[in-house]
Every structure is written in structure tokens, then in C-alpha cells.
Amino acid sequence: MNAIPIPGTQRSITPAGGIVWGVLVLLTVMSAIVRPGLFVDQVIGGLVYGLVLVLIALGLSIVLGLLGIVNFAHGALFMLGAYFTFQLMEVWGVSFWVALIVAPLGVGLVGVAIERGVLRHLYDKNPLNGLLATFGIALMLGEATRAIWGGTPRSVVAPQILSMSFDLGVTTVSRIRLFTVAVAVVVIAAVYLLIERTDFGLSVRAGVLDREMAEFLGVNMNVRFISMFVLGAAIAGLGGVLRGAAVGMDVGMANQFIILAFVVVVVGGIGSLFGSVVAGLLIGGASYLTPLYLSTLAEVTTLEFINIPGIGGLVPYLVMIVVLLARPRGLFGQEGFLE
Amino acid sequence: MSLLDVSELEAGYETGQVLFGVDLSVDENEVVSLLGRNGAGKTTTMHALVGADVPRVFGGSMTFNGEDLRAHRNYQISDLGLSLVPxxxxxxxxxxxxxNLRLAADHAGDPLPVEEVLDQFPELDDMRDRPSKNMSGGEQQMLAIARSLVTNPKLMLLDEPCEGLAPYIVRRIESIIQEINEKQDVSVLLVEQNVAVAVAVAERHYILDEGEIVEEVSTAQLREDDELRQEYLGV
Known part of the structure; x- marks a missing residue:
């Protein structure tokens, strides 16, 4: 049997690539030595941020791959997860642990309404219709949120057990961040197992590749469409709960995160869930570590202009430009999906 | 009553009607071919039978094993025992x-065991864990037939199974068709442009031209009537 080529293994490291990797390793070591506390802070910060992005990007990627719809309302579902948490905890006085379960379920219900009410009429239509419709839904959900909970930022009081900090020696890290990491990892692993290891997941993967052929073989694809849409919505809602509990919420978070989640999906490669996970961690890490690296470099070389303020916000887009120039299909994307 | 009865079938696309009253039938354990030039409506007929997204069916009736096909959704067709190899x-x-095979087995009402079907296709045996995109056209065709066979169909619709395949693989596909018909009692409706394949495996042939069945002939007639082949099939 012929060996199947694995993407990325055929190419050896070029001299230019070697230099880039060398510089990155050097910067990492330097930063870790010069400011160990800040370094650990940024690594954990990037991890948390990246995983929240992955939670949003997963649903986006599933809906795009399976339904062929660019769901612009997905960021609003993430935002609703946070505001539902606020409603449950601060208005109705429910505990965080209940909100952690109930808020994503509520967002899933909103997902049902969106899928049944709007999106199912748009399958197999011009993708632009789906984009416009979901953009409209995003605006409506944003304004509804502003009307109900007000335009000022809100926050919730996380339970005692999560608001304490771990002492790591060089720095301290709040438990809510570690909790976010743990929950995100469990959810990502569960989605992976669902898609790759179950009969249901097999039918979903087949539907992504050729919906009609799967139907000819007896798969009721509509049931899968709605299940996966609701699952994606609930996971985005869960991301909203975790983000809301850790740093609070405002109406702007929907747009801020949907754009970044799109960047993650595109960088990871459309149609690849695994790619979204890698891209989310890459972008989260790069956003937090780049400013640190530049400031370390500025300190070591005494060239102050290298320390560009606000560079962290630009990094996701820089990563996207570089990845797309080198690999237009994204890191793990299917050839020909959008090329 | 035949296993499949199609009468007065009219169907088409947004761009226009393609089928203008197709009548055909397939009996149990029969292999029947549907011949015709490009654009005659062969694939349209196949897709109308299984309830594909396109074409739309405007009129006529399609009865399979006593069930009205028009009353069923595309994902319910395979449960009736009708399976398309597209x-x-x-x-x-x-x-x-x-x-690929497990998916078909998962969603069939009364599937054949995957291992049993794989035994019939020794070519696929050492590629079980290989993605189908890394296989040759002939191997993919065998997989598509195997996948259909797993659903345990009464009638298999084969749409141009030999298109683009090397002659020795075409022979192999022909023998597979004969085998599943003779040993597993699967009826076959075969769409072909290649008359030689139709002559080799089918007993009866419909000739479709401009959306209508213009001739129904036996294999002997098809073989002997040069004029008929010239006029409708261009060979």
C-alpha cells in the first residue's frame, strides 16, 4: 500500500523559516527570563482568549461547512450567553453553576428559532442571502440586548471558589481563567469525539461533503442541520457565559468576537474543525505574546520605537494575511472550498 | 405489476422541461438499460425517481414496489429498496x-453486513482505511456500487458506471452488475452512453430521445439494427 502523504511533511524547513523560528524561540526565552511573571500572565491570557475564540469559531465553522451559510449572527449568540448569565445571576439570583448550564440552553433555543424561522429557507440559495439575513438578525439581537439590559457594560459576580487566585510563584492566576480553559478543553474534546467517533458525526461529515448523496443513502439531513446549528449556538453561548463571568459584557462584544472568529475559521481552513482549534490558539497566543516580545526586544536593544502600542489588536489580522498569502485555503482547509 | 412502473413522467429544470412523458418499467430480477444521447434526459429520469433536489417533477406517476415514489422524500427512497449509484x-x-459503507449501513432499514459486501470487492479489501479521494476512478466506482449494495436494494439505478474507465475495468464492472443481479437478485436500471456495456449486461433496452421513450428493444434487436443505433445513439 502506498503511503498517504500527510500535508506539511513533504517540505523541509527552509533557511528563512529556520531564522523565523530561531528568532521566535529566542524572543520567548528572553521574555521568560526578563519578565517571568508577565510572560506566564500573557501565556495564560492568550490561552483563555484563544479558547473562547475557538468556542465561537466551532459553531461558525460547523454551520458554514454543513449549511453553507456564513452566520453573522453567531457573535450575537455569544453575547446573549453573557447577558443570559447576567439575567439569571444578577436579576433572578440564580447560582453561577445553574447559569453555566441554563444560559447555553437558552441560547440554543434562540438558535432553534433562527434556524426554523429564517435559515432553513435559505439553504442552497445564494450564500449572500444567508449573509444578509444573519447580519440582520445580528443587528436585531444587538438592539434587543441594548433595549433590555441597557448600553452600559454589565458584569456578574463569579462564585467565591472561582474568584480566588492560584499563586504560581512568579505571578497569580485567577481560577475563573483556569476554569475557562478546563471547560473549553472538555467541550472541544466532546465536539471532536461527536464528529469523529459517532455514527451521528459520520453522517454529519458525509453531509458536509455531499448533502444530497447522504440523503440518497437514507440520512435525514434536516434533523442534522438543526441539531448542529443548535449545538453551535449553545457552544457560542457557553463561551459567552465564561467570558461574561471573567471580564463582564457589553453590546460591542458580539461584533468584536464575530470578526475574530471569522479570522480564526479562515486561518484554520474552512471546513476543518481541527484547523479552527489550532488557529484559535495561534491567534490568541500571538495577540498576547507579540506585545510582550516587542517590549522585551525594545528593552534589550534600547530601540524604543519597536514597542508599538496597541499591536495586540492588529496581530490576528497580520496572522491572517501571512497565512493566506502562504496558503490561501488556510492551515488545514480543503482544497477548492473557497478557492 | 412490475417492480418499477413509470408512466407519463414529465420533469425539468428552471431552464425548461426535459422529460415529456417517459414510460418505462423494470421487473423483478431484470437488468434494463436506458440509452440515449447526451441531453436526452437519462440522468433527469434517474434523479426524478429518487427525489433529487432537481429536477422538479411536473406530472406522471412513478410506482416502486407498490409505493408512490412522488410521495416520498429523497432520504426515504433507499428504505423502499431503491438505490442510486449516481x-x-x-x-x-x-x-x-x-x-462510506458504514454510513450506508447505518441508515438502511435492512442493511447487508459491510464485511460481506467487501468480500465481493477484493479490489477494495486493502484500502478499507483509505480516504476515497485517493482511489482510482474504477475503485471509486466499485465503492459507489458497494455502498449502494449495503443498503440491500431491490432495484439499483446505475448512472453511467463505466464512464471514463479503462476497458478492463469496464469488463469488471459488467461482471459485478451480472453478479449482483444473478446471485443477489438485485434488479438493475442502467443508464449508459456505451452501447457495448448495455448489450453485455441488459436484457431489454429503452431508447430515450428528446425526453421521450422512442423505442423499446431486445438485446438482439439492438445489436442488429444499425439504423436504430445510428439515429438515436450516433454509433
């Missing part, structure tokens, strides 16, 4: 051979 094979490219 033009271009449409294997799920990233799924392995085993996954």
Missing part, C-alpha cells in the same frame, strides 16, 4: 472506504 460516483471523498 453519475460521477459521488463517494464521500474524505471518508474512508469503510466509513
Amino acid at each position: 453519475e460521477g460516483r459521488r463517494c464521500f471523498r474524505d471518508l474512508t472506504v469503510k466509513e
Whole structure:
């Protein structure tokens, strides 16, 4: 049997690539030595941020791959997860642990309404219709949120057990961040197992590749469409709960995160869930570590202009430009999906 | 009553009507071919039978094993015992051979065991865990037929199974068709442009031209009537 080529293994490291990797390793070591506390802070910060992005990007990627719809309302579902948490905890006085379960379920219900009410009429239509419709839904959900909970930022009081900090020696890290990491990892692993290891997941993967052929073989694809849409919505809602509990919420978070989640999906490669996970961690890490690296470099070389303020916000887009120039299909994307 | 009865079938696309009253039938254990030039409406007929997204069916009746096909959705057709092996094979490219077959088994009412079907296709045996996109056209065609066979159909619709395949693989596909018909009692409705394949495997032939059945002939007639082949098939 012929060996199947694995993407990325055929190419050896070029001299230019070697230099880039060398510089990155050097910067990492330097930063870790010069400011160990800040370094650990940024690594954990990037991890948390990246995983929240992955939670949003997963649903986006599933809906795009399976339904062929660019769901612009997905960021609003993430935002609703946070505001539902606020409603449950601060208005109705429910505990965080209940909100952690109930808020994503509520967002899933909103997902049902969106899928049944709007999106199912748009399958197999011009993708632009789906984009416009979901953009409209995003605006409506944003304004509804502003009307109900007000335009000022809100926050919730996380339970005692999560608001304490771990002492790591060089720095301290709040438990809510570690909790976010743990929950995100469990959810990502569960989605992976669902898609790759179950009969249901097999039918979903087949539907992504050729919906009609799967139907000819007896798969009721509509049931899968709605299940996966609701699952994606609930996971985005869960991301909203975790983000809301850790740093609070405002109406702007929907747009801020949907754009970044799109960047993650595109960088990871459309149609690849695994790619979204890698891209989310890459972008989260790069956003937090780049400013640190530049400031370390500025300190070591005494060239102050290298320390560009606000560079962290630009990094996701820089990563996207570089990845797309080198690999237009994204890191793990299917050839020909959008090329 | 035949296993499949199609009468006065009219169907088409947004761009216009393609079928203008197609009548055909397939009996139990029969292999029947549907011949015709490009654009005659062969694939349209196949897709109308299985309730594909396109074409739309405007009129006529399609009865399979006593069931009205027009009353069923595309994902319910295979449960009735009608299975399409589509033009271009449409294997799920990233799924392995085993996954392609498992999917079919998972969603069939009374599937054949995957291992049993694989035994019939020794060519696929050492590629079970290989994604179907890494296989040759002939291997993909065998996988598409195997996948259909797993659903344990009464009638298999084969749409141009030999298109673009080397002659020795065409012979192999012919023998597979004969085998599943004779040993597993599967009826076959075969769409072909290649008259030689139709002559080799089918007993009866419909000739479709401009959306209508213009002739129904036996294999002997098809073989002998040069004029008929010239006029409708261009060979």
C-alpha cells in the first residue's frame, strides 16, 4: 500500500523559516527570563482568549461547512450567553453553576428559532442571502440586548471558589481563567469525539461533503442541520457565559468576537474543525505574546520605537494575511472550498 | 405489476422541461438499460425517481414496489429498496472506504453486513482505511456500487458506471452488475452512453430521445439494427 502523504511533511524547513523560528524561540526565552511573571500572565491570557475564540469559531465553522451559510449572527449568540448569565445571576439570583448550564440552553433555543424561522429557507440559495439575513438578525439581537439590559457594560459576580487566585510563584492566576480553559478543553474534546467517533458525526461529515448523496443513502439531513446549528449556538453561548463571568459584557462584544472568529475559521481552513482549534490558539497566543516580545526586544536593544502600542489588536489580522498569502485555503482547509 | 412502473413522467429544470412523458418499467430480477444521447434526459429520469433536489417533477406517476415514489422524500427512497449509484460516483471523498459503507449501513432499514459486501470487492479489501479521494476512478466506482449494495436494494439505478474507465475495468464492472443481479437478485436500471456495456449486461433496452421513450428493444434487436443505433445513439 502506498503511503498517504500527510500535508506539511513533504517540505523541509527552509533557511528563512529556520531564522523565523530561531528568532521566535529566542524572543520567548528572553521574555521568560526578563519578565517571568508577565510572560506566564500573557501565556495564560492568550490561552483563555484563544479558547473562547475557538468556542465561537466551532459553531461558525460547523454551520458554514454543513449549511453553507456564513452566520453573522453567531457573535450575537455569544453575547446573549453573557447577558443570559447576567439575567439569571444578577436579576433572578440564580447560582453561577445553574447559569453555566441554563444560559447555553437558552441560547440554543434562540438558535432553534433562527434556524426554523429564517435559515432553513435559505439553504442552497445564494450564500449572500444567508449573509444578509444573519447580519440582520445580528443587528436585531444587538438592539434587543441594548433595549433590555441597557448600553452600559454589565458584569456578574463569579462564585467565591472561582474568584480566588492560584499563586504560581512568579505571578497569580485567577481560577475563573483556569476554569475557562478546563471547560473549553472538555467541550472541544466532546465536539471532536461527536464528529469523529459517532455514527451521528459520520453522517454529519458525509453531509458536509455531499448533502444530497447522504440523503440518497437514507440520512435525514434536516434533523442534522438543526441539531448542529443548535449545538453551535449553545457552544457560542457557553463561551459567552465564561467570558461574561471573567471580564463582564457589553453590546460591542458580539461584533468584536464575530470578526475574530471569522479570522480564526479562515486561518484554520474552512471546513476543518481541527484547523479552527489550532488557529484559535495561534491567534490568541500571538495577540498576547507579540506585545510582550516587542517590549522585551525594545528593552534589550534600547530601540524604543519597536514597542508599538496597541499591536495586540492588529496581530490576528497580520496572522491572517501571512497565512493566506502562504496558503490561501488556510492551515488545514480543503482544497477548492473557497478557492 | 412490475417492480418499477413509470408512466407519463414529465420533469425539468428552471431552464425548461426535459422529460415529456417517459414510460418505462423494470421487473423483478431484470437488468434494463436506458440509452440515449447526451441531453436526452437519462440522468433527469434517474434523479426524478429518487427525489433529487432537481429536477422538479411536473406530472406522471412513478410506482416502486407498490409505493408512490412522488410521495416520498429523497432520504426515504433507499428504505423502499431503491438505490442510486449516481453519475460521477459521488463517494464521500474524505471518508474512508469503510466509513462510506458504514454510513450506508447505518441508515438502511435492512442493511447487508459491510464485511460481506467487501468480500465481493477484493479490489477494495486493502484500502478499507483509505480516504476515497485517493482511489482510482474504477475503485471509486466499485465503492459507489458497494455502498449502494449495503443498503440491500431491490432495484439499483446505475448512472453511467463505466464512464471514463479503462476497458478492463469496464469488463469488471459488467461482471459485478451480472453478479449482483444473478446471485443477489438485485434488479438493475442502467443508464449508459456505451452501447457495448448495455448489450453485455441488459436484457431489454429503452431508447430515450428528446425526453421521450422512442423505442423499446431486445438485446438482439439492438445489436442488429444499425439504423436504430445510428439515429438515436450516433454509433
